Amino acid sequence: MDLTELIAFQTVMREGTFSKAAEKLNYAQSTITNQIKRLEKELGLTLFYRNWEATLTPAGQRFAEQVDLLIHHWRYVGDIAKQLNEEEIGTLHIGVTETWADRHLPAILYEFRKYKPKITCEITVGNSAFLEECLQEEKITLALCSDSESSHHFVFEPLEQESVSLVIPADHPLANTQTVTIDELLSHLLIIGQSSCKYRFEVEKAFRVYEQEPLFYTINQLSLIPLYAERLNGIGIVPSSLHVDAEYTRLPFPALDHYLQIGILQPRHIKYNSGIQQLFVEEVRKYFKAHH
Template structure:
């Protein structure tokens, strides 16, 4: 069964007989007859009664009632296939850190939609561990995050540096001082991101250099840490990009190796980059550059 056979059957119905359908389609009448015969053979039913007039059989009437839908569906599928070949439809799945969800990713999507309005985008916000795991499981096309602890399965292109910073309420004893030695933090409860957060290993390494162990609370969502700091006399460990409420400020703590590279993470096995994926990656990188220049 092909579209020509379906169109021929539809035209016979519209014109009333074989000869008029042949004239409209610019076919010989024998061609019309052959196409109807092939269609009947493929369907395993007779569409017209004997004599090859235009009187439909009972089965033919049922098929005739669906012919318009069949042709519309056929054309829709063909158009979708052509669009997919041109990469004008489809879905992209993008992973990003929480700090990118306010401006960078929304702005990238806004620009992307202007050129690829029929490509759907699915954004997953998470930390480096969860996003890199999703990449390995082929659940993401790419991610903007830190470099995984085991980078062997990935391609990582650093785009900017995040920095670890510390926060407290504005009446905390450490606020207003400069170049505070790191060990002074150890006398206060510290609220930090969970073990899978971008900077946790850096902090753990720093803590290991001292005999005194801080009392540590963990919060999986870094942006929520400031809220805890507001209610609990403590020090919060966040990133420079973390927005703060009015009564919470950053404090000047001496911390070696406080920078964390963030960049474009892709699976090493992903060799094909579609034009849609390439365009969205370009916009994300450009928005990151704009965001860094504003900060």
């Protein structure tokens, strides 16, 4: 049994047919078939019924329950071997929200590089819902974002509370006010992040008790919201961790029920973090401990 056979089994199971698995892995279908045959011979089990769709046998179903753990353990052992036998190399695949990518991550990576200067880092920036999808698809192995509603699939370690701010341009009629009410916001154009943003969900709840609906312009790049608010004579609504130039008035968003929790989100099924990833997690914890 080797890692390629385990990945072939996992891919056939997920894709549903040998041909789709071969296309996914960029192999000939015969290669996938031979890998599954070798795996079945080594296990002494028949894992799939041989029909048009790759249907799991009862033994295959039981093996499927363990294959993710086996793959991650295999990679973990390989990572340890790499650390012991050669100069440490590898890639850290992480996701981060736009606000943290700007405000926190550069300082964390600066410290991380002191210990792992030869590690490649691939950074995916997006909102929390998008990063959760990336974790599920195994495009990243860790995300710095808000909590997931799927506690069955993820574990979450909170590190910081996130509030929501209004960003008001200098020439806007409300620029010199100390507070703004929901009633006042309803008469202005509001520039906000896309509907999948967790903070937008909290903002929308605040408007539900009003018969009049707010007028939202939606943009998926949060750093552009202040500019669009200025050019359109509107009011921006952003996470409070977003950097905003001093020329704008910044006020707390009224009537929020609670703060969002932002922290480290990881897949629950990964029992073994690589040494590289574990060190990065420790640097994240150290950073927030020092700054709070």
